[in-house]
Amino acid sequence: MTALISEAGTDLTGLPQTAGSPLAELVALHGTRFILATFVDMNGKPCAKLVPVSALAELEAGKLGFAGYAAGLMGQKPQDGDLCAVPDPASFTPLDAVRPGLALVHCDPHVDGKPWAYAPRVILKRALARLAEKNMTAKAGAEVEYYLLTKGADGALATADAKDDGAHPCYDARGVTRMYEHLTEVSDVMNGLGWGNYANDHEDGAGQFEQNFDYDDALVTADRVVTLRYLLNVLAEQRGMVASFMPKPFTNRTGNGLHFHLSLWNGGGEEMFPAAGDDPHGLGFSGTAYSFLAGILDHAPALQAFLAPTVNSYKRTGATTTESGATWSTNKASYGGNDRTHMIRVPDPHRIELRSGDGSANPYLAIAAVIAAGLDGIDRDLDPGAPCGPGERRSGAATLPPTLLHAVQSLREDPVMLSALSGSEDVGRYYAAAKENEFFQWHNEVTGWEVDQYLTAV
Numbered sequence: 229m230t231a232l233i234s235e236a237g238t239d240l241t242g243l244p245q246t247a248g249s250p251l252a253e254l255v256a257l258h259g260t261r262f263i264l265a266t267f268v269d270m271n272g273k274p275c276a277k278l279v280p281v282s283a284l285a286e287l288e289a290g291k292l293g294f295a296g297y298a299a300g301l302m303g304q305k306p307q308d309g310d311l312c313a314v315p316d317p318a319s320f321t322p323l324d325a326v327r328p329g330l331a332l333v334h335c336d337p338h339v340d341g342k343p344w345a346y347a348p349r350v351i352l353k354r355a356l357a358r359l360a361e362k363n364m365t366a367k368a369g370a371e372v373e374y375y376l377l378t379k380g381a382d383g384a385l386a387t388a389d390a391k392d393d394g395a396h397p398c399y400d401a402r403g404v405t406r407m408y409e410h411l412t413e414v415s416d417v418m419n420g421l422g423w424g425n426y427a428n429d430h431e432d433g434a435g436q437f438e439q440n441f442d443y444d445d446a447l448v449t450a451d452r453v454v455t456l457r458y459l460l461n462v463l464a465e466q467r468g469m470v471a472s473f474m475p476k477p478f479t480n481r482t483g484n485g486l487h488f489h490l491s492l493w494n495g496g497g498e499e500m501f502p503a504a505g506d507d508p509h510g511l512g513f514s515g516t517a518y519s520f521l522a523g524i525l526d527h528a529p530a531l532q533a534f535l536a537p538t539v540n541s542y543k544r545t546g547a548t549t550t551e552s553g554a555t556w557s558t559n560k561a562s563y564g565g566n567d568r569t570h571m572i573r574v575p576d577p578h579r580i581e582l583r584s585g586d587g588s589a590n591p592y593l594a595i596a597a598v599i600a601a602g603l604d605g606i607d608r609d610l611d612p613g614a615p616c617g618p619g620e621r622r623s624g625a626a627t628l629p630p631t632l633l634h635a636v637q638s639l640r641e642d643p644v645m646l647s648a649l650s651g652s653e654d655v656g657r658y659y660a661a662a663k664e665n666e667f668f669q670w671h672n673e674v675t676g677w678e679v680d681q682y683l684t685a686v
Contacts, residue, residue, distance in 0.1 A: 250317040251288060251333065255281050258322045261329035265292060265313045266454070267337050268348055269300030270659060271537070272590035274458055276332075277313070290314045290338055301662055302337070303346025303655065311337040311344060319451050325417045326462050334451045345650045346658065348592035352450055354651065355596035358603065359492075364500065368595055369443030369489035369579075370453050373587060374460055375435045375477055376407065377470045385477060387435035388469040394434060395551040403430040407437065410467055414439055417459060423452060432552050433481035443489060446599075450591040453486070473587030475536065476543035480551050483544030484587030486535075490598065491579045492520060502577040509614050511565055512577030521563060521572055521580055522612035523605020524598060525626070528561035528571060528584070530642035532628055533635040533663060534597040535585035539670040542631045544586055558584060561626040564616040571628070574615065584628065593649065593659075600648035633667045636660050 255263070265287055266276040275294065279287050286292060293310030296302040302311065313335035321332045337347040344350055359365055376388040387393065392403050404411060411428045418425040424442030431438050439456075443449065457473060464471035476483040492500040501517040509518060524531065536545060547555040556568060563572035563580075573581040585594055604610075616622060629635035639645055639660050646656035 249284075249288060251315060251320065252284060254317065254320045255284060255331070258324075258331060259329060260322065260331040262327075262331075263287065263315075264323070264330065264332040265315060265335050266332055266458075267311075267313060267335045268454055268590060268592070269302050270346065270348060270590060270593065270662070271301050272348075272454075272457075272588065273300050274454060275299045287313070287315055290341075294337070296337070296339075296344075301659075303344070303658055309339055311339060311347070314338050319448075321421060321455055323417075323459070325413065325420075326459070332455060332458070334454070346655055348590050348596075349447075349450075351649045351655070352447055352592040352596045355599040355648070356446060359599060360495075362603075363495040365493050365495070366446040366595070366599060367443055367491050367493060368446040368449040369441075370449055370591065371438055371440060371485065371487040371489075372453060372456055372460075372473070373431055373436060373438045373484040373486070375433065375472045375474070375484065376410065376437060376464060377435060377472055377477070378468070379470055385470075388464075389435060392430075392434045397430055397434050397436075398432045398552065400430050404428065404437075410464065410469070411437065411439065413463060414459060417463075418456070431482065432554070432556060433478065433483075433550070436482065436484070443491075446490075446595050450595055453591040475538060475541045475586035475588050476547070479543070482550045482552060482554070482556055483547065485544075485557065485583065486585040486587050486589045486591070486594070488582045488585060488591075488595065488598065489579045490582060490595075490602075492516065492602075499578060501579065509612075511574045511615060513574070515609075516606060517577075517580075518612055519605045519608075519610050520602035521574075521605070522610035523602045523608070524572065524580075524582065525561045525563060525612055526605060526610060527601035527642055527645050528626055529629055529635065529638035530645035531597055531601055532584060533632075533639040533645075533660065534593045534648075535582070535589050536635065537590065537593075537632070537663060538586075538588045539632050539667055541586050541588055542629070542635075545584065545628055546630055556583075557586075559628045559630075560621065561628060562616050562620075562622060563612060564618070564620070567616070567618050569619060570616060597645060597648045600644060604644045631667065632663055636664045636667070 263279045264276040265279050290312040296304030296311040297306045315333040315335045319334035323330045337344040377385050415425045427440045429438045460471040503514045545557050558571050562570045564570045566575050571584045646653040649655040
């Protein structure tokens with residue numbers, strides 16, 4: 229018998245395979261030995277089982293169960309049945325840079341043979357199915373900002389690059405050079421996977437970076453955000469650093485955003501955003517694009533519960549200034565042209581950039597909720613009005629929630645957003661209750677600020 233040899237040179241003869249399955253072919257092609265069968269909870273935490281390829285048939289058959297309550301925020305109680313991870317072969321990602329022979333595959337959790345309504349990836353697929361019913365699809369790009377830090381024995385955070393201490397480090401050539409090994413390793417991995425890494429930047433805060441990749445179908449981009457966060461975490465850890473996506477790890481520095489670039493396309497593969505005729509507002513957009521944008525603005529307060537889903541998120545959107553002089557995060561539901569001070573920027577006629585999301589956002593839930601808001605705008609033929617001029621602030625623009633508790637309240641008062649995750653309000657109410665509890669858990673903690681402020685105040 230002729231030996232089966234992978235591209236990596238591994239002899240795969242004798243390893244059990246699911247004959248002819250796409251996943252088995254990818255495993256053989258890349259010399260994979262173990263698969264991280266991965267999904268995220270509603271908070272975005274990556275959950276996985278490390279599956280040897282000898283158990284590939286069991287994985288593909290959906291026989292690998294997770295205790296959903298233990299996994300995290302997944303809509304389950306301790307007595308509920310297993311979440312069974314069903315892999316999507318299209319998401320297969322070799323991760324030899326992390327460990328030789330390792331790969332990751334994103335999975336859709338099922339319960340009793342049906343997709344689980346609380347699973348974020350299932351939620352996004354449902355939103356995309358709603359688009360497909362209207363002969364539309366969504367493409368997305370994402371800007372993943374993060375800090376590279378060290379954490380002392382006392383818990384104190386410090387910039388991993390001790391020389392990166394300026395008030396205006398954005399785009400500093402010396403900063404990216406000192407982090408050359410980390411940044412280029414991540415870039416090489418992304419390009420090796422075909423993601424099209426095209427820039428690696430020092431961002432606005434000391435120790436803050438961003439590594440960009442090409443836009444793609446919305447589900448592909450959401451998968452890549454989750455994978456990139458995992459890669460950044462483990463590769464930074466190998467160099468003795470902590471990669472943090474926390475929205476506001478430092479009071480005086482710029483927060484971490486997760487900006488989404490979004491566009492709609494029809495079933496024939498044609499863009500739906502550029503104007504084909506009259507353009508009432510001068511940005512080169514079609515009526516569909518303006519209505520989609522208007523729906524997002526109309527639901528903006530409730531939408532923030534998904535785009536800015538933590539207590540810490542509102543330290544970012546509520547910031548008044550930073551060392552650099554700008555926060556780069558708006559607290560108003562406004563839009564304009566190529567102006568980064570608005571919730572929605574329109575850099576060109578092909579896309580919108582949604583800027584109110586932060587590093588803690590779950591990309592599946594965020595994109596699904598934005599699609600629901602935008603579709604409501606299209607269904608109601610909403611008009612966003614004229615765009616704001618550069619730096620303009622209009623009194624009529626809705627104010628975004630100042631805290632997570634306010635965002636939860638806005639969500640509960642918005643039937644469209646409550647139903648955005650599953651088609652009914654059950655999942656939305658479960659999520660809102662969990663986020664309300666998160667707020668009160670934080671609120672019940674006595675902080676150092678309170679001790680300093682009140683210990684001997686009276």
